[in-house]
Amino acid sequence: DTAVSQTPKYLVTQMGNDKSIKCEQNLGHDTMYWYKQDSKKFLKIMFSYNNKELIINETVPNRFSPKSPDKAHLNLHINSLELGDSAVYFCASSHPSGTYNEQFFGPGTRLTVL
């Protein structure tokens, strides 16, 4: 059973389009994250949700809008795609607490904007 899954695995689209990436976790976690990995492999957090509430929102363009319909899902919608949005997007989940709990990562979605 896949712990954190993402769909699609690959996404190729034209500039200006709107697209969504879906993430689901079956670990019973209540915190989920989106990370962006650029072409140089640099990983940066974009958003984090806890119990469907936004708790971390880094400096991300408004064209990116996360949506959490329930604790097991965190989707990422991107409007008006730009060339610079091309990257691998990773979803992750964890339990929050005062001490650290491991973040489990999905396999990634490779987005290519033409």
Add this chain to the structure above:
Amino acid sequence: AQSVTQLDSQVPVFEEAPVELRCNYSSSVSVYLFWYVQYPNQGLQLLLKYLSGSTLVKGINGFEAEFNKSQTSFHLRKPSVHISDTAEYFCAVSLMNTGFQKLVFGTGTRLLVSP
């Protein structure tokens, strides 16, 4: 704000040789420290973590890391590498006692193991 520096972008090594991947961090407050591994076309997997206690931390696949507070380092080591260890390795920090974890990653080190 905290930051992580991985000094080597790529480390080539022969099979069965020892390896050390370097990581330095900066933070004005106490942090948790981690090493993650990313195999080709896969997500990240936790190798090991330092939360508190012994400064020598053992992880999966024979890796270990040592936390050095005075040097602000958390170098990753393995005494004898295998071809299958070829991957990208990321060092990361997270602030302690914030309730919610925000990982800040280094730029990664590609370990290339050849026969």
